Amino acid sequence: MxxxxxxxxxxFEPELAAELTERAAYAGIAGYARAQRxxxxxxxxxxxxxxxxxxLPWRELVFARQKLKVIAELRALDPRDRIAPMLAALEGQRFGDLWVEHPDSDAAKPLAGLARSFGNALRPALRRAGLLSAQEDQRLPRLHVVFVQGDHAFLASTRPHDSSPWPLGIPRLKLLPDAPSRSALKLEEAFLALLDAEERARLLKPGMTAADLGAAPGxxxxxxxxxxxxxxxxDNGPLRQHVLDTGLVEHLRADGFHWKPAQPLDWMVCDMVEQPRRVAERMGTWFREGWCRHAIFNLxxxxxxxxDETRLCLDLFAxxxxxxxxxxxxxxxxxREEITVFATPRH
Known part of the structure; x- marks a missing residue:
């Protein structure tokens, strides 16, 4: 296949299936989605x-944590020798790295141990067969072996520049003790996942100005x-004192949905619980009026x-x-039941 x-x-399998189906049709490419909730x-x-x-570039997909090009689907794998059929399916190809993974689902998480041990066995076998470079090589495609059951795996590849840099598409972030809430991880991940390294260096400079709408608890x-x-x-609600003690924060007790700045800001961020279309429209107003240069917000x-709602909201925002x-x-x-959006002027 x-x-x-x-x-x-x-x-969220139905959402990703709908997205892939629509985007493929828009590109004039025939196919169908296989998905099970x-x-x-x-x-x-x-x-x-x-x-x-x-x-379908990975960066443009909304519901895909990772995007892989399928090489083969292997069913009824013999637990005594899963490697031989994989080597046969990969004959004539060469890869710069190997990741052995499993979906992030309740049913597949028990496969984590198999993925770790199998990677240790498969890597030297691939190198002996001339299929895997001796050292990681970003110029070559990366090989992914995805176990969905112990006897059922996909062989797939991806180009490092067109894929998530994290196994399973999951950045491993640690919630620091002084973080006011777990929502801090969402913005930290947004900076990592939605901006590249050059953009982070250019757009997040000390001394820049920002507004946080609906900020509490901070x-x-x-x-x-x-x-x-x-x-x-x-925010009309309180912020944690240690956030205010940074000396970098002015707390305005106001409705973040209606407040506007006196002068343009570098950034606006927003994680308010509101109807997504209402948020999308308000975020668009911020750009139309020139109140911010860059923004990250949740829908x-x-x-x-x-x-359908995602597409409608992004169209409404634009x-x-x-x-x-x-x-x-x-x-x-x-x-969770949301998406995160980054917007910046097009150059």
Whole structure:
């Protein structure tokens, strides 16, 4: 078979399937999605796998934590020798690295031990067969072996520059003791997942100004102060005292949904619990009026038709902004029933 395999949050398989189906159709590529709720992954089957891979860049996918190009699907693997059929399926190819993984689902998590031990056995076998470089080589595709059951695995590849840099597509972030809330991890992950290294260096400079709308208890404000930004935190609720003690924060007790700055800011961030269309429209207003240069905000999704709502909200945001923007949206690992959006002027 050929096509794409995407990891996603457990329970969001229908959303990723709908997204891949629509994006493939828009690119003029035929195929169909195979998805089962709570599997933590979706396969989009197409005989135009190479074209599909190029037409759907990983950075543009919303519900995919990782995007892999399928090489083969191996079923009924013999536990006594899983390696031989894999070597046969990979004959004639060469890879710069190997990741052995499993979906992030309740059913697949027990496969973590198998993935670790099998990687240790497969790596030298691949090198003896001339299929894997002696050292990691980013110029070559990366090989992924994805176990979905002990006797059922996918062989897939990805280009390092067009894929998540983390196994399973999950950045391993640690919640520090002084973080005011777990929501801090969402903004930390957003900076890592939605901005590249050059953008982080250019767009997050000490002394820049920011607004945090709906800031209490201060999780996102705290993340911004760790980047040495000066933050106006807008919320009628209280902020943690140690966040205020940074000397970088002005707390305004006001409604973040209606407040506007007296002068343009470098950043606006927003994690308010509101209807997603209302948030999208308000975020667009911030760009149309020139109140901020860059933004990261969350859209809380409904229980049904979440891909349709995502597309509608992003279109509404772009229409309301009325200016050319680079927009990236993703359901982050630390998101739940929501997606996170980054927007910046298009150059």
């Amino acid at each position: 050929s096509g794409l395999l995407g990891f996603c949050r457990q329970g 709570n599997d933590g992954y979706v396969v989009f089957v197409s005989d135009q796998g190479d074209a599909l891979d190029r037409a 999780g996102w404000t705290w993340v911004l102060t760790r980047q040495h930004l000066r933050v106006t935190s807008v 809380k999704l409904p229980m049904k038709k979440r891909w 229409e309301q902004a009325s200016r050319p923007l680079t927009v990236r949206a993703r359901q982050l690992y630390h998101d």
